[in-house]
Amino acid sequence: MTHPDNTDNNKTDGRLQPFFSRRKFLQLGAGGLAGGLLVERSYDYLAESTAKAKIVIVGGGAAGITMSAYLADMLRYVDITIIEPNEIHDYQPGYTLIAADVFTPAEVSKPTKQLIPSQVKWLKDSVVELNPDDNSLTTAVNGRVAYDFLVLVPGCQMDFNLVEGISRASLGEGNVHSIYDFKGAVLCRDAIKRLPATKSGRLLFTNTYTKIKCGGAPKKICLLTEDGLRKGKLRQEFQISYYANQNELMKPKVYGDRLAGIFQSRQIEVHYKHRLVAVDTAAKKAVFDVLPEPSASPSPPLAAYPKLTVEYDFLHLVPPMSAPDFVKNSPLALPVDKANPGGWVKVDKQTLVHATYHNIISLGDVAGIPTSKTGAAIRKQAPIAAANLVALMEGRAPQAKYNGYSACPIITEYGKVMMCEFGYDDKLMPTIPFLDPAIERGMWWTLKVHGLKPMYYHGMLKGLV
Ligand SMILES: Cc1cc2nc3c(=O)[nH]c(=O)nc-3n(C[C@H](O)[C@H](O)[C@H](O)COP(=O)(O)OP(=O)(O)OC[C@H]3O[C@@H](n4cnc5c(N)ncnc54)[C@H](O)[C@@H]3O)c2cc1C
Numbered sequence: 001m002t003h004p005d006n007t008d009n010n011k012t013d014g015r016l017q018p019f020f021s022r023r024k025f026l027q028l029g030a031g032g033l034a035g036g037l038l039v040e041r042s043y044d045y046l047a048e049s050t051a052k053a054k055i056v057i058v059g060g061g062a063a064g065i066t067m068s069a070y071l072a073d074m075l076r077y078v079d080i081t082i083i084e085p086n087e088i089h090d091y092q093p094g095y096t097l098i099a100a101d102v103f104t105p106a107e108v109s110k111p112t113k114q115l116i117p118s119q120v121k122w123l124k125d126s127v128v129e130l131n132p133d134d135n136s137l138t139t140a141v142n143g144r145v146a147y148d149f150l151v152l153v154p155g156c157q158m159d160f161n162l163v164e165g166i167s168r169a170s171l172g173e174g175n176v177h178s179i180y181d182f183k184g185a186v187l188c189r190d191a192i193k194r195l196p197a198t199k200s201g202r203l204l205f206t207n208t209y210t211k212i213k214c215g216g217a218p219k220k221i222c223l224l225t226e227d228g229l230r231k232g233k234l235r236q237e238f239q240i241s242y243y244a245n246q247n248e249l250m251k252p253k254v255y256g257d258r259l260a261g262i263f264q265s266r267q268i269e270v271h272y273k274h275r276l277v278a279v280d281t282a283a284k285k286a287v288f289d290v291l292p293e294p295s296a297s298p299s300p301p302l303a304a305y306p307k308l309t310v311e312y313d314f315l316h317l318v319p320p321m322s323a324p325d326f327v328k329n330s331p332l333a334l335p336v337d338k339a340n341p342g343g344w345v346k347v348d349k350q351t352l353v354h355a356t357y358h359n360i361i362s363l364g365d366v367a368g369i370p371t372s373k374t375g376a377a378i379r380k381q382a383p384i385a386a387a388n389l390v391a392l393m394e395g396r397a398p399q400a401k402y403n404g405y406s407a408c409p410i411i412t413e414y415g416k417v418m419m420c421e422f423g424y425d426d427k428l429m430p431t432i433p434f435l436d437p438a439i440e441r442g443m444w445w446t447l448k449v450h451g452l453k454p455m456y457y458h459g460m461l462k463g464l465v
Pocket of ligand 1: 128
C-alpha cells in the first residue's frame with residue numbers, strides 16, 4: 001500500500017487487532033497513566049450499551065476513526081460502517097514537520113485498513129449526496145446507503161482555486177507552496193532547502209479569510225524557515241513577510257501578543273488586513289486585497305477593495321477552506337452566504353448533535369462550532385460525541401458537553417514550541433496550569449516531535465486518550 005502521492009511509504013498491510021479494549025482494560029482495574037487520562041471523563045463510560053442501530057460514519061479521517069473506536073468499544077452489538085475513499089491515512093500535523101525536514105514523508109502515513117477497528121466495516125467509496133429526511137445518503141459507487149444514526153465527519157474542503165492563478169495541482173509552480181497538502185509539504189521542504197543556494201530573496205507567507213484547519217500552521221512554517229536561515233547565518237539576505245487577513249496573529253490575545261513580539265524581534269514584517277486573491281506564478285507576483293479597518297465582513301465582494309501587488313521569490317499560502325460541497329449543498333449545513341461561506345454542519349456546540357436531525361452527530365473540521373479546527377479538539381470531542389450518540393440510541397437525552405477545547409502547538413523555532421490551549425470564548429485551558437502557556441519551551445518541542453504522533457496513532461485513533 002503506497003501513499004497516492006508518495007512511493008517512499010509504510011508498506012505494512014493487514015488489519016491490526018486491538019490488543020485490549022478500553023472497557024476490559026478498565027474492568028481489570030489497571031491504573032497508571034492511561035487510567036489517569038481516562039478519569040477526567042464524567043459520563044457513563046464503563047457501561048456497555050445493548051442498544052442496536054445501524055451507524056454510518058462519513059469520513060475515515062481523525063474524527064471518523066476515533067469515533068468508530070469509541071463506539072465499537074461502547075456497544076455490545078456493533079453495526080458500524082465507515083465510508084472513506086482513501087486507502088492511506090495521514091497524520092496531517094506531520095505535514096508541517098515534513099516541510100521543516102524533521103519528519104520524512106513516509107513517517108506520517110499509514111494504511112487506512114490498518115486503523116479501522118476490526119469490528120467496523122469499511123466501504124471504500126465517496127458520499128455525493130445527503131438525504132437526512134430519508135435517513136440515507138448516496139455514494140458514487142454503491143448508490144443509496146441507509147442508516148439509523150449518522151456521524152458526519154468528512155473534514156475540510158480546500159478551495160485552492162479561489163485564489164486566482166492557483167490550483168492544488170499547480171503547487172510548486174512559480175515557487176508557490178502550501179503545507180496543507182501532502183505533496184505540497186514535500187515540495188515546500190525542497191524549496192526551503194534550496195533557499196541557501198539562492199543566497200537572497202523575498203519570502204512571503206500568507207493566511208486566508210475563511211475558517212481553516214490548524215490556524216497555527218502558516219505561522220509555524222514561517223518561523224521555522226526564518227529560524228533555519230538565521231541559524232545558517234543567511235537571515236540578513238532574505239526579506240520575510242507575513243500577510244494576515246485578520247488584525248491579530250492569533251486568539252486568545254495572550255498568544256497573539258506573544259507571537260507578534262516574536263515576529264517583531266525576528267524582523268518578520270507583519271501586514272494585517274491583507275487577503276491573498278491572486279498569484280501570477282509566471283511573473284512571481286502576489287495580489288492582495290487591502291481590507292479596511294475594521295473589515296465589514298469576513299467575505300465581502302473581492303473587487304471592492306484596493307489591490308496591492310507584491311513581487312516574491314518564494315510564497316507559502318493557505319487555501320480558503322469550506323465544508324465539502326455535498327455537505328454545503330445539504331439541509332445539514334449552516335446557511336451559506338457572503339458572511340458565512342463555509343457551509344459547516346449545524347450542530348449544538350456542546351452536545352455536537354445536529355440542530356434539526358437528532359440522529360446525526362458531527363465533529364472535527366466540518367462541524368460548525370466556534371473553536372479551532374484541530375486534531376487536539378477531536379481528541380476531546382470524540383468521547384463526548386460517542387457518549388451522546390449512545391444516549392440517543394438508548395432513547396436518552398444527550399448530556400455530555402464539549403467545552404470547546406482545542407490546542408495548537410506553535411513551533412517558534414527548531415527546538416521550541418508554544419503550547420497554545422484554549423476553549424470556547426477564548427478561555428485559556430493549559431494542561432499544566434502552573435506553567436505560563438504563552439512561553440516557548442523545549443519540553444513542548446519534545447512532545448510535538450516525539451510524543452504527539454504515537455499518541456495519535458496508538459492512543460487517540462484507538463479511543464484510548
Ligand atoms: C498542515 C497541517 C497542520 C496541522 N497541525 C495540527 C497540529 O499541530 N495539531 C492539531 O491538533 N491539528 C493539526 N492539524 C489539523 C488536524 O490534522 C485536523 O484538524 C484533523 O485531521 C481533522 O480531522 P477530520 O477527521 O475532521 O478531517 P480529516 O482528518 O481531514 O478526515 C476527513 C476524511 O473524510 C474523507 N472524506 C472527504 N470527503 C468525503 C466523501 N465525500 N465521502 C467520504 N469520505 C470523505 C477524507 O478522505 C478524509 O479521510 C493540522 C492540519 C494540517 C493540514
